[in-house]
Amino acid sequence: MAGVIDQEPLPDLVDLAGRRTLVTGGGKGIGRAITTRLVEAGALVTIADFDPAAADAAREIGATFAACDITDPGQLTRAIETACGDDGTLDILVNNAGIFPTTGSMTEATDEFVHTMLDVNVRAQYSAAREAAKRMVSGACIINMASIAALGGGANISAYSASKAAVVALTRAFANELGPRGIRVNAIAPGVIDTPGVQAEMEALKRGGLDIDAVIAANPLRTAGQPDHVARAALFLACGLSSFVNGHVLVVDGGSRA
């Protein structure tokens, strides 16, 4: 019967040895945790980040660093080329870099604010997927970082919610388009995850109407998610365990939307 697959042993399914990988925003938070897990699984990871401190993170983890603002097309292309193997191909893109500045009321969000949010979280992520896909062959995959904000709610974070809803839509569209080439495209939708980015915005988010502490207290697991919770999901989507998972949005939120 067509579609029968080999019963690969479990260690082989999670083995990413030699897989050429780019993680955007891998310098801290969720991206750093994902980089750590993918390196542990044997992947050859390049971190694309505009924070110079990400170079230290890369060294500690055993990754390569490419100084890169993902909104700059030239820097983005150079980072992707750094991640590619000698044959010019890329195996895994983790489209993680994103911003979540405090939105506050939609009556106060300026056009400039909305434009910046969409430029980083949607336009640059689209560019990264496009440039990566040009360099991918069958067996490669793309993992886009969405958010549960894409799936409902969204009061006081409207521009962010819209940007992440676009990431979900692009994930499904790309999965349909790249699937026939053997390239899988999936997304992760994290709930509240304790990262430097969230810590930096805690008070401002509260003033803008989003109390992160209250969101955590209401979680069925009564805890904030940690970056490694998301990294485990990313490892699943990157490896052979998920070989028939395509166009999926994997919610990693401790059940906050259950």
Ligand SMILES: NC(=O)c1ccc[n+]([C@@H]2O[C@H](COP(=O)([O-])OP(=O)(O)OC[C@H]3O[C@@H](n4cnc5c(N)ncnc54)[C@H](O)[C@@H]3O)[C@@H](O)[C@H]2O)c1
């Ligand atoms: N932390 C959460 O609760 C949460 C929840 C849902 C989704 N997310 C998404 O996960 C992703 C990572 O979030 P985080 O909390 O780890 O963020 P973070 O702010 O802790 O880390 C983000 C990293 O991305 C880098 N970065 C930001 N803009 C960049 C750019 N233009 N070019 C290159 N690098 C850039 C930063 O330097 C930093 O190293 C984002 O897309 C975010 O929207 C986070």
